[in-house]
Amino acid sequence: xxxxxxxxxxxxxxxxxxxxxxxxxxxxxxxxxxxxxxxxxxxxxxxxxxxxxxxxxxxxxxxxxxxxxxxxxxxxxxxxxxxxxxxxxxxxxxxxxxxxxxxxxxxxxxxxxxxxxxxxxxxxxxxxxxxxxxxxxxxxxxxxxxxxxxxxxxxxxxxxxxxxxxxxxxxxxxxxxxxxxxxxxxxxxxxxxxxxxxxxxxxxxxxxxxxxxxxxxxxxxxxxxxxxxx
Amino acid sequence: xxxxxxxxxxxxxxxxxxxxxxxxxxxxxxxxxxxxxxxxxxxxxxxxxxxxxxxxxxxxxxxxxxxxxxxxxxxxxxxxxxxxxxxxxxxxxxxxxxxxxxxxxxxxxxxxxxxxxxxxxxxxxxxxxxxxxxxxxxxxxxxxxxxxxxxxxxxxxxxxxxxxxxxxxxxxxxxxxxxxxxxxxxxxxxxxxxxxxxxxxxxxxxxxxxxxxxxxxxxxxxxxxxxxxx
Numbered sequence: 510x511x512x513x514x515x516x517x518x519x520x521x522x523x524x525x526x527x528x529x530x531x532x533x534x535x536x537x538x539x540x541x542x543x544x545x546x547x548x549x550x551x552x553x554x555x556x557x558x559x560x561x562x563x564x565x566x567x568x569x570x571x572x573x574x575x576x577x578x579x580x581x582x583x584x585x586x587x588x589x590x591x592x593x594x595x596x597x598x599x600x601x602x603x604x605x606x607x608x609x610x611x612x613x614x615x616x617x618x619x620x621x622x623x624x625x626x627x628x629x630x631x632x633x634x635x636x637x638x639x640x641x642x643x644x645x646x647x648x649x650x651x652x653x654x655x656x657x658x659x660x661x662x663x664x665x666x667x668x669x670x671x672x673x674x675x676x677x678x679x680x681x682x683x684x685x686x687x688x689x690x691x692x693x694x695x696x697x698x699x700x701x702x703x704x705x706x707x708x709x710x711x712x713x714x715x716x717x718x719x720x721x722x723x724x725x726x727x728x729x730x731x732x733x734x735x736x737x738x739x
Numbered sequence: 740x741x742x743x744x745x746x747x748x749x750x751x752x753x754x755x756x757x758x759x760x761x762x763x764x765x766x767x768x769x770x771x772x773x774x775x776x777x778x779x780x781x782x783x784x785x786x787x788x789x790x791x792x793x794x795x796x797x798x799x800x801x802x803x804x805x806x807x808x809x810x811x812x813x814x815x816x817x818x819x820x821x822x823x824x825x826x827x828x829x830x831x832x833x834x835x836x837x838x839x840x841x842x843x844x845x846x847x848x849x850x851x852x853x854x855x856x857x858x859x860x861x862x863x864x865x866x867x868x869x870x871x872x873x874x875x876x877x878x879x880x881x882x883x884x885x886x887x888x889x890x891x892x893x894x895x896x897x898x899x900x901x902x903x904x905x906x907x908x909x910x911x912x913x914x915x916x917x918x919x920x921x922x923x924x925x926x927x928x929x930x931x932x933x934x935x936x937x938x939x940x941x942x943x944x945x946x947x948x949x950x951x952x953x954x955x956x957x958x959x960x961x962x963x964x965x966x967x968x969x
Contacts, residue, residue: 530950533949597953605948612843616843620843626948628948691955692951714924715852716764717924717940717942718853718898719761719827720764720940721897722827
């Protein structure tokens with residue numbers, strides 16, 4: 510029942526952090542895995558045990574978004590999955606534009622992981638005349654960057670993926686932000702700045718590499734039970 | 740003072756999890772940032788406030804590895820940085836071999852982020868005769884995959900990066916594991932299996948994309964203070 514007037518509530522101690530959505534993504538994967546295995550109901554404790562997560566954190570994260578469990582049941586797997594998809598905004602198609610059609614940009618345009626996760630590549634841009642008009646191996650046509658504002662203004666770009674060399678990354682980001690795009694996935698190994706209201710995620714291979722280095726350095730001492738989902 | 744006999748201790752409540760090394764990497768970045776800003780000492784509370792982290796978690800993580808603070812001071816920035824580099828195994832060079840010299844593999848071979856973080860690309864492999872002998876744009880020569888065992892047995896490969904298409908990823912990983920490589924960074928969008936004692940990190944663009952989708956869906960409500968380091 511939609512309430513027209515919301516009671517003003519005290520600010521909760523819980524706040525959405527930079528890490529919250531990544532945790533929600535992980536819960537979503539766990540639920541997909543449970544659903545595939547035919548597990549109809551679960552609980553924060555069950556999820557924590559199966560996937561080596563923190564039960565209290567799961568409860569906090571879910572409660573904040575109003576996904577309360579059912580007393581005596583816990584959570585219905587498919588209901589909670591649908592709920593999480595909604596919170597994550599995955600219940601609608603998301604259009605991705607890739608800027609930079611070098612090796613990385615072309616590889617990303619054909620990357621099956623995006624398609625598998627339900628994201629749609631709407632365009633691949635470059636400003637090099639030798640590249641414009643050519644295609645990625647998977648058949649994504651390279652368009653001139655000059656066309657980006659028109660595509661963005663038509664509302665087709667939810668997320669811009671930056672795959673240009675580091676020295677030009679900031680200038681490219683500035684021009685994209687000027688078209689009204691609010692979310693950027695940055696593959697260039699440089700810190701980019703955006704105005705308030707625009708969100709950037711930097712893809713960090715190096716954190717993963719440092720984790721591997723850690724496990725090599727610590728040896729079996731640190732070989733915790735692997736998290737199958739991550 | 741090295742003790743020849745270690746007292747058997749009770750298992751601590753704290754355990755190294757899949758997320759521990761990523762947190763340590765983040766602390767390391769914070770410390771580098773502080774050092775660059777000329778901040779000589781810090782504390783778990785100071786780090787938590789500056790970088791939107793959890794002070795109790797920082798204390799737990801550091802105490803587990805023996806990085807105790809100094810009473811009345813907290814932590815000396817440069818000492819703690821050196822300590823973390825040691826824990827993460829970053830105080831020695833790490834050699835990376837990339838397997839698969841398609842667009843993604845060649846892009847990774849030239850990726851400046853690896854070099855900036857102190858990792859060294861030792862080889863780029865492919866089994867396509869049309870690719871072998873050619874070079875990435877940055878000058879990394881593509882060698883035949885048949886040479887991988889020799890390079891691995893010489894001890895030059897600490898981490899193998901998998902950049903082959905999903906359908907062949909598992910077979911490629913099996914052959915790499917057979918050469919004794921203990922750490923794998925997987926870019927193929929497929930779940931790969933490895934025996935105990937081998938560590939895999941999957942590079943997940945989709946979790947980052949889902950986070951961006953979350954921020955788009957939740958709007959300003961979810962616009963937490965951005966974490967500058969991540």
